[in-house]
Amino acid sequence: MKRFALLFLIAAVFIGCSDRDDNLEGVNIRIKNESNVIFDTVQVGSDEMIHENIGPDEYSGYLEYETAYSYAYINIMVGEESYVFQPIDFVGETPLENGFYTYGLSISEEGDVVLNFIVD
Numbered sequence: 001m002k003r004f005a006l007l008f009l010i011a012a013v014f015i016g017c018s019d020r021d022d023n024l025e026g027v028n029i030r031i032k033n034e035s036n037v038i039f040d041t042v043q044v045g046s047d048e049m050i051h052e053n054i055g056p057d058e059y060s061g062y063l064e065y066e067t068a069y070s071y072a073y074i075n076i077m078v079g080e081e082s083y084v085f086q087p088i089d090f091v092g093e094t095p096l097e098n099g100f101y102t103y104g105l106s107i108s109e110e111g112d113v114v115l116n117f118i119v120d
Helices: 002-016
Strands: 027-033 039-044 050-054 063-065 074-078 081-085 099-107 113-119
Touching: 027 039, 027 050, 039 099, 074 099, 074 113, 081 113
Parallel strands: 027 099
Antiparallel strands: 027 063, 039 050, 039 074, 074 081, 099 113
């Protein structure tokens, strides 16, 4: 009887474990601020997808997107300054699979947005 209980317990532990990207229904993207200034807001894609108050070397929370790519339209607000990364199109690009991703963002000396795409 003890062997049966132990076997049942071990089976329950293995069956109950799941990976964090099991059963996802979208693409989850967060922002890592790789610059030395505070990002007041970071818009990724549509107007509704806003990450807020991301300090240097900090991460935002994840936002779930229905469809996303390894790059996107990005608008970073730092005070009154706006920094934009504007893709031309996504022709030939493959949408990301459901999962967790990070857009590492910084601003160059010239004021260009630099995107570092990371699979989490």
